[in-house]
Amino acid sequence: MSPGSPRGLEGVGSGSPGDPLAVHVALGERAYDVLIGPGLLGQAAELINARLGAPNCAIVTDANVARHHLRPLERGLAALGRHAGTIVLAAGEETKSFAALASLCERLLTMGLERGGLVIALGGGVIGDLAGLAASLVRRGIRLVQVPTTLLAQVDSSVGGKTGINTPQGKNLVGTFHQPSLVLADISLLATLPVRELRAGYVEAAKYGLLGDAAFFGWLEQNWQAVFAHQPQALANLVATSVRGKAAIVARDETETGERMLLNLGHTFGHALEAWAGYSQRLLHGEAVAIGICQAFRLSQELGLLDAASVERVTAHLRAVGLPTRIADIPGDAKPDAASLLKMMHQDKKVRDGRLTLILIRGIGQAFVSRDVVTQTVEAFLTRQIGAACT
Ligand SMILES: NC(=O)c1ccc[n+]([C@@H]2O[C@H](COP(=O)([O-])OP(=O)(O)OC[C@H]3O[C@@H](n4cnc5c(N)ncnc54)[C@H](O)[C@@H]3O)[C@@H](O)[C@H]2O)c1
Numbered sequence: 001m002s003p004g005s006p007r008g009l010e011g012v013g014s015g016s017p018g019d020p021l022a023v024h025v026a027l028g029e030r031a032y033d034v035l036i037g038p039g040l041l042g043q044a045a046e047l048i049n050a051r052l053g054a055p056n057c058a059i060v061t062d063a064n065v066a067r068h069h070l071r072p073l074e075r076g077l078a079a080l081g082r083h084a085g086t087i088v089l090a091a092g093e094e095t096k097s098f099a100a101l102a103s104l105c106e107r108l109l110t111m112g113l114e115r116g117g118l119v120i121a122l123g124g125g126v127i128g129d130l131a132g133l134a135a136s137l138v139r140r141g142i143r144l145v146q147v148p149t150t151l152l153a154q155v156d157s158s159v160g161g162k163t164g165i166n167t168p169q170g171k172n173l174v175g176t177f178h179q180p181s182l183v184l185a186d187i188s189l190l191a192t193l194p195v196r197e198l199r200a201g202y203v204e205a206a207k208y209g210l211l212g213d214a215a216f217f218g219w220l221e222q223n224w225q226a227v228f229a230h231q232p233q234a235l236a237n238l239v240a241t242s243v244r245g246k247a248a249i250v251a252r253d254e255t256e257t258g259e260r261m262l263l264n265l266g267h268t269f270g271h272a273l274e275a276w277a278g279y280s281q282r283l284l285h286g287e288a289v290a291i292g293i294c295q296a297f298r299l300s301q302e303l304g305l306l307d308a309a310s311v312e313r314v315t316a317h318l319r320a321v322g323l324p325t326r327i328a329d330i331p332g333d334a335k336p337d338a339a340s341l342l343k344m345m346h347q348d349k350k351v352r353d354g355r356l357t358l359i360l361i362r363g364i365g366q367a368f369v370s371r372d373v374v375t376q377t378v379e380a381f382l383t384r385q386i387g388a389a390c391t
Helices: 041-052 063-079 098-110 125-140 151-157 187-192 195-212 214-228 232-252 259-264 267-276 285-302 308-321 338-345 375-390
Strands: 021-025 032-037 057-062 083-089 118-123 143-148 165-167 170-174 182-186 358-363 366-370
Touching: 021 232, 032 232, 041 063, 041 118, 041 143, 041 182, 057 063, 057 125, 063 083, 063 118, 063 187, 083 098, 098 125, 098 165, 118 125, 125 143, 125 151, 125 165, 143 151, 151 187, 151 195, 151 232, 170 267, 182 187, 187 232, 195 214, 195 232, 195 259, 195 285, 195 308, 195 366, 214 232, 214 308, 232 259, 259 267, 259 358, 259 366, 267 285, 267 338, 267 358, 285 308, 285 358, 285 375, 338 375
Parallel strands: 032 182, 057 083, 057 118, 118 143, 143 182
Antiparallel strands: 021 032, 165 170, 358 366
């Protein structure tokens, strides 16, 4: 393995030095490519035209992304006569709602998008999840191209086909599986992303190392500063290795009946914290997942599965990057109570017969799915974690 080339990247490139990296998501008739590199947005219209048969395209984006990145995409589509229209939504998690979904579907229909048309989701995970859900519903399903603009969306949410909205009962409890036909991960778009959002996305990349690729986690420990300095090779390596990790799992378990659950490392705890914080700027999704990952590691240690040094190594790395690792790190005086967190954890889609499904760890890169931890053990663990936060 050459320095700067994490395990899993070899063989990803498509040829000449300037070409984007290409990761194939092998899903039979729903297979698609994820192209990764700088400057893809300017070529997006041509790439879509060449690969997907010149469809009429509606762009869905949010106000922040539109301000920075909408023009080149609109210009490219207009030049080819393929721009059906643009829908700019409010930025933020609140947009993943039934109300926004209904209005979006109606606007896509009003635009005259036909069955052969295509929705381009230009944005982070919020836009990707919402526009993906709308694309899966309008005219019983039209094609979708993801152009992820946050690190979280590039390494995770734009790949794998999960779509969704939030409800008062919990996060992403209403949604579909609708694979994109193409994903264009333009790493240059990350230049305008606030560093807090970059950190939140970095967690999901670290997750792939922690759940199944210890060498990648080692690479992150060595190279995270280059990633945060927007060094193109480091960013492309990080995105491509993460996407390869996700693509391999999704290809084996598209609808999450088994192995794909591993991708939820840190998310059962994280989603509960996020719901408790009201899906607000107080705690971003990735920040909640960072705390959730540390909790999964700590619980695994308490259960005798894992040594303390591994817990310390992971926690130290996330802390060095500037991420929260404990409930105590959540800003504000109010702290959650174990019973309400547990209640929210039971809304998790992986709950079976009232029993929590947890992703636990035997070592860095060795996560597994467990249904063996009883609720009382989790509640006692949470009570101790919250107690530590209040002292
Ligand atoms: N479908 C999946 O498999 C999956 C996986 C993980 C997370 N998710 C979902 O993703 C969502 C979180 O996604 P996110 O973190 O990308 O949040 P987001 O979409 O809300 O984006 C974060 C913020 O960054 C802004 N932004 C986006 N790109 C920008 C850019 N290039 N420059 C400047 N600002 C930019 C957005 O306007 C927003 O304010 C959650 O709803 C989560 O449930 C889905």
